[in-house]
Amino acid sequence: MSWSADRKRLEQDLLCEKLRGRVQYFFTHYHAAPDQYGRFAVRVDGQEVLQANPYQEVYYSLSADQIKEAASIPAREWTKRGYLHEEENQAAEEAGRNAALQAGHIDSYDMPHAIHTYLNQPVEQSLWSADPLVRLFAVLDRRVGRRTLQKVRDAYPDQPEWLRRFYRLRLDAEGIALPLE
Helix, strand or coil, X not given: CCHHHHHHHHHHHCECHHHCCCEEEEEEXXXXXXXXXXXXXXXXXXXXXXXXXXXXXXXXXXXXXXXXXXXXXXXXXXXXXXXXXXXXXXHHHHHXXXXXHHCCCECCCHXXXXXXXXXXXXXXXXXXXXXXXXXXXXXXXXXXXXXXHHXXXXXHHHCCHHHHHHHHHHHHHXXXXXXXX
């Protein structure tokens, strides 16, 4: 699907009624930029409250490097059969990505995957996904009712700070009190 079709689906078809018109998604690729870098943003009431761009990858790399150094993971070495230390490096890089994501440093390259995952699995599965980007879309979904939101409310303290904004937004829109922190 094209971005305009996905955006329509996200903003009009799947967004909860009380947030329609208040939440907007923005995604673009800069065709003249290296690798066609792009930018993703979520606007609430006209203000950008979440931004993702490819330059956030720096945070992934720094986090991964710190993890590799702390665990004394050797660099990849090419042999005629493949790379040595590939699994350890991949695990450290994934941990670095997750650490950066928890801190709110989001790479725009992660957004198409998160949107695709959200749009192609049940909302209940998206709501409890390990990927906070998928949870972002799910918590704003019209198919998530008040009883489910009560359960989601209990998970609020465990969410990254940037994702809590969206939990607060949805819970406030539905008149559900936040848990005490």
